[in-house]
Amino acid sequence: MRKILLVCCVLLGLTAVSHAQGGGQRRSPEERAKMLQTQLKLTDDQTAKITAIYETQAKSIDSLRNAGGDRSAFRPIMQAANDKIKALLTPDQATAWQKMMDERRARMQGGGGGGK
Numbered sequence: 001m002r003k004i005l006l007v008c009c010v011l012l013g014l015t016a017v018s019h020a021q022g023g024g025q026r027r028s029p030e031e032r033a034k035m036l037q038t039q040l041k042l043t044d045d046q047t048a049k050i051t052a053i054y055e056t057q058a059k060s061i062d063s064l065r066n067a068g069g070d071r072s073a074f075r076p077i078m079q080a081a082n083d084k085i086k087a088l089l090t091p092d093q094a095t096a097w098q099k100m101m102d103e104r105r106a107r108m109q110g111g112g113g114g115g116k
Contacts, residue, residue, distance in 0.1 A: 029054030036085075039100065040093045049088055057081040 027035070033051040036042060042050070060077045082101070086094055 029058050036097070040089065040096055042089075042093070046088050050085055053081050053084050 029051050032054050033042075033047050036050060037047040057077055057080075061074050064073050064077070086097065089097055
């Protein structure tokens with residue numbers, strides 16, 4: 001009985017660590033756009049355009065990743081996508097979006113990463 005309990009505890013611990021590190025899962029472009037739609041109160045047109053931007057970004061990053069590119073090569077692609085998204089937003093949405101990006105950047109620099 002103790003062995004079964006110990007195995008369960010170990011598996012639970014591994015699952016918790018995996019989940020805390022993101023579990024290797026990334027959000028799809030559609031999920032990311034929907035999340036922004038909710039947080040920034042985007043119109044359906046804005047959401048569709050942002051989904052297209054995220055899809056293009058994902059394809060570019062995937063092709064770089066498959067070619068063996070490192071993370072520093074992703075930065076210009078991500079910055080270009082962010083610039084395109086910001087251009088689609090109203091001034092109020094852009095302010096809220098910039099705040100979200102700043103908070104995310106602070107979390108990542110603090111070692112939080114995650115995004116949940």
